[in-house]
Amino acid sequence: MVNLKWIHESFPCYSNRHSSNHGSTSSIPSSPTEYRKAVEALQQEERQLAFDAAARSKASKTEQDAALILEKIREKERESLSGTPDQFLANVDRINSGDLIKVAQNFPKGAHLHCHFNTVLHPSFLVSQARDVKCMFIRSTLSLDSQSDNFKNAAITFSVLQDSTQGADIFSPSYEPLAWMRYSKFLERFPGGRENAEEWLASKMILSLEDAHATDQTIEGVWDLFNRSTQMMKGLFNYESAFRNYIGNAIDSFVAENVMYAEVRPNFYDRYIVSDDGKEQLDHHAWMRIIQEEVAAKITRLDATDKRGSFKGLKVIYCAPRSIKNEDMAWCLNDCISLKKSFPDLICGFDMVGCEGRGNPIRDYITELLHFQRTCAAQNLTIPFIFHAGETLESQGETDNNLYDAILLGSKRIGHGYALPQHPYLMQLCRDRGIALEICPISNEVLHLCASMRGHVLPALLAQSVPCTVSSDNPAYFRSSLSHDFYQTLIHHDSMTLYGWRVLAEWSIEHSCMDSEQKADAFVTWKASWEQFCRWIIKFGPDILNFPSSPGIVDGGRN
The missing domain is CATH 3.20.20.140 (Metal-dependent hydrolases)
Incomplete structure (x- = not known):
């Protein structure tokens, strides 16, 4: 709860706003020095209401030194x-x-x-797990024909299916979208081999800077990409x-x-x-x-x-x-x-x-x-x-x-x-x-x-x-x-x-x-x-900040 009594006592002009004497300036600090003191008092009152006030007040010397170093970092x-x-x-x-x-x-x-x-x-963890699963299958919304530009836009899904499942060829120009291909075959056929395939697949599940912040991107659009990754x-x-x-x-x-x-x-x-x-x-x-x-x-x-x-x-x-x-x-x-x-x-x-x-x-x-x-x-x-x-x-x-x-x-x-x-x-x-x-x-x-x-x-x-x-x-x-x-x-x-x-x-x-x-x-x-x-932190900080190990002796270290 804000200490309203303190505000009224320290700043009578606040109370005056609610009185008939709206034009009075007698309570305004009369000098820059008084004004600075009033500002400091108001800021101190606010700090006492901060969510971390109790942690600050009970901080040990070690915590205080670590906090100063973290500020410098x-x-x-x-x-x-x-x-x-x-x-x-x-x-x-x-x-x-x-x-x-x-x-x-x-x-x-x-x-x-x-x-x-x-x-x-x-x-990449789940992609690598799948490479040795015999019954893992993969499918795409678009053909991954090497002559096409579908690699960016294709939505990919996986499933473990019965071994008897008939496999299609994702890389064929005549591939029927959403037909399953055995994943081991996919890795063999992918341009550049298995490593390229796994890197490409993992990257399709990560939202890039362009995905998230393109000038024409919208909340709806980024959620579409998010859901594609989830699927x-x-x-x-x-x-x-x-x-x-x-x-x-x-x-x-x-x-x-x-x-x-x-x-x-x-x-x-x-x-x-x-x-x-x-x-x-x-x-x-x-x-x-x-x-x-x-x-x-x-x-x-x-x-x-x-x-x-x-x-x-x-x-x-x-x-x-x-x-x-x-x-x-x-x-x-x-x-x-x-x-x-x-x-x-x-x-x-x-x-x-x-x-x-x-x-x-x-x-x-x-x-x-x-x-x-x-x-x-x-x-x-x-x-x-x-x-x-x-x-x-x-x-x-x-x-x-x-x-x-x-x-x-x-x-x-x-x-x-x-x-x-x-x-x-x-x-x-x-x-x-x-x-x-x-x-x-x-x-x-x-x-x-x-x-x-x-x-x-x-x-x-x-x-x-x-x-x-x-x-x-x-x-x-x-x-x-x-x-x-x-x-x-x-x-x-x-x-x-x-x-x-x-x-x-x-x-x-x-x-x-x-x-x-x-x-x-x-x-x-x-x-x-x-x-x-x-x-x-106290040990780590001085090595990267180039000052002695005790921040208390650093000029300006407590500012």
Whole structure:
């Protein structure tokens, strides 16, 4: 709450505006010195209301020194990027060669709460997995005749099919679109061979700078490209060996990013994945058993190394498309309940996925969603809603109204929530009820919610102390990682500092679906990692900034 008494006492002219003496200037500071003092007092009052004020006030000497060094590293990084475009995709190669990304990678991020499971890893991982699968097939919307220019525009999909499937020739001028070709044959026939083929396929799933920011690109257009990538990725993910291998490698990527816990979002609308020979269908219970087995195996291996205790686990948010029929949504909700009973420690929430502007609003499924909540309550099951909502530029439109629905239905967190600053009362409710937003900076930029991170709503949300976490959404499509998302928050926003990063990491643990005992353990591990990280900055900084190891003795070091 703003201290209005202080404002009235310090600035009587504010009160005078509400009196009859509108022309009085007696309360205006009489000298530049008094004015500077008044400005400093007002700024200090505002700092005390900042979301990171408590972290600043309790900061240790080590944290204070690390924060000063991080400021200097940011200044140096900004100088190196001076004159370059603001967009992430325009700068990613420069970012990857700089020093600030190294700091972001070493930063202990806590929990990663918004990542779509099949896009955690670079597309090349799934492409390479497919090369040895005998029954993998590929198809295209256009012939890939070497004399054509269809390679750019062709939409590609994959599927594991029966070995007896008759294969077509994608490279023939007479190829009939969407006819299947055996993938091994495709790799043999592709111009330049297998390596060129795999590089081309992976590149088609990544949104380029031109894809995202061409002068004639629109929100609709970039979502078309996004959905094309999703369809292409789908068939590379939905078979047994790829699904199984993905889990351990995804956890390795989390550990490499200094993420200690993750909540992933698979799309459960596909009711089966298939065995590698295409003969068997593995239902959702089989999916969950595979996830359970692979997570346990990976944690056991991590605990046997020097990474003991560094990764606390993984949970699953059940996702259904927001475009399906009501009866299909009812099936998904019942399936979610069934999986929760069988895997109580793994299923942690329910969400709807897909472009909000193209799908149905949450309230279209209100009958099914309320029935789901009553059933959970009757059976003593805890499956909170964790809805995507407000991923839009609309104000008071159908898509924007998902924010009202999410809050009324008790959503534990809100995915994106980009439109929330247009709703001051909803912001207040999120703050008062502890509904955290899962902010995905790079995704929001690439999908045209903001022109660049400079125009992102995160600072406005944090200025109102709305709890936020930072996530990567679909990093496979954006040449990014969670470290890049944190990098973006720091490089473009003066209000974000080391202390802000600390608060974001702590909020990610606090607002996760871990139980109280798991959270307590996670906080103990995270705090030790945080202290180690601050010491690392103090050691790392002087080497790249060319000043002595103690920033307190540097001329101007505390400015």
